[in-house]
Amino acid sequence: MDLEKRPQQTTHPDPQPAGLRASDADRDRTADILREALAEGRLTAEEHGERIDGVYRAKTMGDLEPLVSDLPAASGAGQPTARPEPAPTRPSDGSVPPVPDENLVAVFSSSVRKGRWRVGRRTHAYAIFGSVEIDLSEAIFEQRQVLIKAISIFGSVEVRVPENVSLRGSGTGVLGNFEVDMLDSAEQDAPVVFVDGFAVLGNIEAKPKRGKLVRDLHKQLRKHLGH
Numbered sequence: 644m645d646l647e648k649r650p651q652q653t654t655h656p657d658p659q660p661a662g663l664r665a666s667d668a669d670r671d672r673t674a675d676i677l678r679e680a681l682a683e684g685r686l687t688a689e690e691h692g693e694r695i696d697g698v699y700r701a702k703t704m705g706d707l708e709p710l711v712s713d714l715p716a717a718s719g720a721g722q723p724t725a726r727p728e729p730a731p732t733r734p735s736d737g738s739v740p741p742v743p744d745e746n747l748v749a750v751f752s753s754s755v756r757k758g759r760w761r762v763g764r765r766t767h768a769y770a771i772f773g774s775v776e777i778d779l780s781e782a783i784f785e786q787r788q789v790l791i792k793a794i795s796i797f798g799s800v801e802v803r804v805p806e807n808v809s810l811r812g813s814g815t816g817v818l819g820n821f822e823v824d825m826l827d828s829a830e831q832d833a834p835v836v837f838v839d840g841f842a843v844l845g846n847i848e849a850k851p852k853r854g855k856l857v858r859d860l861h862k863q864l865r866k867h868l869g870h
Contacts, residue, residue: 692854730809749773770798780855795845802849
């Protein structure tokens with residue numbers, strides 16, 4: 644007796660339960676959707692900041708879903724996203740000059756560079772019994788590779804970068820602290836900020852500034868690089 648052939652059924656993976664614990668990768672994918680929505684003008688800066696705070700407080704997938712449910716990319720929030728190649732660990736040959744474009748010096752004092760300013764290819768920061776703050780969150784990037792050489796002796800150097808650039812670091816702490824939170828931009832050919840140096844009985848710290856993005860990043864680079 645011939646058996647009746649039935650159409651083969653295709654099974655689809657069930658959506659992730661709302662009560663499932665969220666991983667760091669889940670939070671990062673949700674943050675990527677929010678960054679894209681901000682760049683497209685779907686969210687205001689205030690809305691983006693509020694939702695980003697919610698992302699990093701979220702404990703479950705159910706906590707993350709409402710943060711992107713009204714955005715077009717939300718359907719892919721639980722799927723792996725294609726990412727560009729990791730940023731290089733060192734500046735490429737010839738990309739950074741041997742002498743600094745700018746020196747920031749704090750000796751028994753403080754020096755601050757923030758707001759809307761043009762970032763040079765190479766910046767040196769010296770904190771000797773003082774503090775240096777370098778905030779790149781609203782800066783204008785004219786180059787794809789930027790080096791910050793930091794030296795801290797009984798002082799502190801603090802570097803903050805926007806979330807849509809890459810961050811790399813290499814340095815030493817001698818009875819002190821040298822800490823760089825590595826960051827890979829989700830955008831191809833985004834600028835890379837390299838933080839090098841050493842701290843002697845001092846502190847050097849470089850981290851992304853949550854909720855801060857450089858608007859029209861590639862447009863700015865094309866303009867200044869002549870593309």
